[in-house]
Amino acid sequence: MSREGIVNAVLLVGFVAVAAWAHFAGEPFTITLATRAAIFALAAVGLNFALGLGGLVSLGHAVFFGIGGYAMGILAFHAQNYTPLMEWPFAIPGTKVMPIIWLTAIVTAALAALVIGLLSLRTSGVYFIMITLAFGQMFFYFAISWSAYGGEDGLSIYIRNGFPGLNTLVPIQFFGICFVLLCAVLWFVSRMERSPFGLMLNAARQVPHRVETVGLDPQRAKLVAFVISGAITALAGALFADLNRFVSPTMFSWQTSGEIMIFVILGGVARLCGPVAGAALFVALEHWLGDLSDYWHIYLGLLLLLIVLFLRGGIVGFLAGRARAHD
């Protein structure tokens, strides 16, 4: 096992250990924290796929996080009020079943990412950062003015949605769902990285014209990566909304985009489990520093600065050394 493999295994086992300890010690709040970290990690794994592998610096991933959240919010809202989602051309009821919600979130976000990606990928560099930011703001303001679903106040869902065969109201069971999804997505991403598509994407990031020369389309590879990335982040958004039983336009805000990017960079760009380490550290800091001081963002900011200036490669880069070239 490579050094990075060991770091990854320790990280994931650590997650389970913390949650299991909290379960047996009767500390449900710690389980909630671990769940929160797992969900943030999932969102960041999504961004890392576009950013690390595809080199697409998207400052608008809150769009997909929010779409996931609102997919959950809207479906559950209609289910709890017994109103149909739409009546024409055929009646669609709301739902409280998680897998259906997830599927809706993923498909909607993938469509949105397809449109946003088609438009945004015409630009590159700093213009790409800015246009994704602009799309984020568009969705943010749209959500604020969408009064049918709460507008600025957002939507509250009274009871957490269900998963067949499980009781999602038990913290450890909901944690289990989130963690299994995280692992499944990590497995999928690691397979993708080593697939011909992943190799092409890697090459498209580094030397697009050579990819073109051998007859492949680097732009299309980036677009596909953007769509997959958005879909993963949307899944995290749906889970996040379920964790809080609440969605609001904040999920679309550019600070959310910034935070998802922080998870990736704290942990290590383009490292498989970088986002996991980054999100876990962020949630831990948020909790501990938040207890110590009302102004914990100052310390978070200083830490981020130190990492950017002196620890390029993030936590995983620090622990596991430089990324290996491809096998």
Place this chain on the structure above:
Amino acid sequence: MSAVLIIEQVLNGLQAGVMLFLMAAGLTLIFGVMGLINLAHGSLYMIGAFVAAAVAGATGSFLLALAAAMAAAAIAGAIVEVAVIRRLYAAAHLDQVLATFALILIFTEGTRAIFGSFPLFLDTPDVLSGPVTLPGGIQYPLYRLVLIVAGLAVAAGLGLLIARTRIGIQIRAGENDREMVAALGVDISKLYTLVFALGAALAGLAGALVGAIQSVQIGMGEPVLILAFVVIVIGGIGSIKGALVGALIVGLTDTLGGIFLPELFKLFMEPSAATQTGASLSSMSIYVLMAIVLLYRPTGLFGARA
């Protein structure tokens, strides 16, 4: 919908645009010369507003408050440039975004720690308060009119600085080829600090001027920062002319859209639905505008062709 209302709103749009220009000019200079994305520019705007409110509260002088705001923002900018930003010029955009995001967190919480969470108020000076009657009998607040004039004056001054002075030549040369400029004996790191401080002072000035018509509060810089980014992206990054044109376009679109889109939709929708649709479309409109500009001109209206 009377002509008076339309003229008033156009003036409001101009005023918003001119203030945006002060922000965008600094951003676009910093990006053009140093190649740096500075998300913390909004924090300098906030610092300007807070210092202006504090100084005006202590001394009662608005001019002194403006000078203090510019000085404080410029000093904060220079310190940040020397301590942090300088290490980022060679870094990837991603690192710049993250490091300046970290600076936002530090500045925001630092300001909250010093001034508290409650908004401060900065009054417009007595000589400039009250309405003025324009030709055609339109009543318009004098202070806003002064803002437009002051903003345009700063724009003209900046244009002269860039086009006519030695510093301006160095700045333009730095945009084109920084290594050559350094080789010709210009102290490039001093020039960078200067440009950064200049941009910061403009942001601080904008914060102080706008602080007198809005409340001075934590986080006031970020919405403006995003708008300023839209401005420089529309105008073309690095171009002062682009920043001015972009700022006026964005200011006018934002202001006029908020008034006229709901009215437009009322022509063929029921009033409440029209107000809602119009309001949501108007707050989205500048981002839509930016997306359209980027699609047709991927480097902005006045940007250098890639």
